[in-house]
Amino acid sequence: MVWASWTTTGVFAGPGGAHTKEAGIVSGDLTVHTTWDGRQADVTVQYSGTSQWFTLSGSPVPCASERDSRQLHQGVVEAVRAGGATVPGSGQP
Structure with missing residues (x-):
């Protein structure tokens, strides 16, 4: 099975935070994690230093390659830094 993942810590959310499925809007110092399974990318966020992850609105999103999933993560x-974040290109507001 093909897969890859990326984690970026210390991402301070801009105005409007990050929109999640489970917790609504989260803000502050966040960790962003993307997992790619060869077909789609799952994107989650958490308050840095905690253990609970929240699915970013628009996730999962189809993703054809590892390179594309890395670019999606970035x-x-x-x-998230800009604020009002959802998964780019997911069609979520």
Whole structure:
């Protein structure tokens, strides 16, 4: 099975935070994690230093390659820093 994952810690959420399925909007110092299973990417966030993960709105998203999933992860990190984040390209508001 093909898979890859990336984690970026210390991502401070901009105005509007990150939109999650389970907790609504989360803000502050976050950790962003992306897992790619060869077909799709799952993106989650957590308050840095805690153990509970929240699914970012728009996740999972189809993702054809490991390279694309890495670029998606970086796009999510940038979106969280900008605020009002969902998974880029997912069609979620």
